[in-house]
Amino acid sequence: MKDYGTLSQAINKLKLEEGYTIDFNLVDEHLENKKDKEKYTAKEFEVDKVLRFEGMSNPGDNSILYAITTSNNKKGLLTDVYGAEASQISKEILKKLKIK
Numbered sequence: 001m002k003d004y005g006t007l008s009q010a011i012n013k014l015k016l017e018e019g020y021t022i023d024f025n026l027v028d029e030h031l032e033n034k035k036d037k038e039k040y041t042a043k044e045f046e047v048d049k050v051l052r053f054e055g056m057s058n059p060g061d062n063s064i065l066y067a068i069t070t071s072n073n074k075k076g077l078l079t080d081v082y083g084a085e086a087s088q089i090s091k092e093i094l095k096k097l098k099i100k
Contacts, residue, residue, distance in 0.1 A: 007053045007063055007079070014049075014077060020067050022076025029090040031068065031078065042092035044071040050097075066097060 004010035014020040025032045030039040049067035066078040080097075 004051055007051075007065060010051050010053075010065055011077060011079075014065075014067055018067070018075075020075045020077050022074055024066075024068060024076045024078040026078065026080065026093065029093060031070075031093070033070075033074065033076065036074075038070075038074075040070050042090070042096040045069065045096070047097060048075075 004013055022033050022035065025034065027039070030041060031045055032039050045068050047066050048069055049065075051065040051067075053063045053065070062081060064080050066080070067075070068078055069075050078097075
């Protein structure tokens with residue numbers, strides 16, 4: 001597996017080297033691309049990569065980075081926290097984003 005370094009390094013590498021240029025947000029039962037005003041249900045995207053990061057100075061700084069491709073071939077990234085602070089989202093989206 002490729003070493004992506006820190007969260008910010010991984011974001012830069014995925015954007016510049018692998019074309020994941022869109023910033024996605026989790027909104028209830030959708031992924032949202034605010035720039036293009038698009039929403040995607042769980043059936044309309046695939047998770048290509050999942051990268052986990054743990055804070056070195058604070059174990060509470062846990063984040064996860066998803067590299068995603070949508071059904072209309074847009075590639076982007078979604079960052080979220082994991083653990084007790086994880087986002088409240090639909091079961092379908094949660095199932096799709098489940099770490100394998």
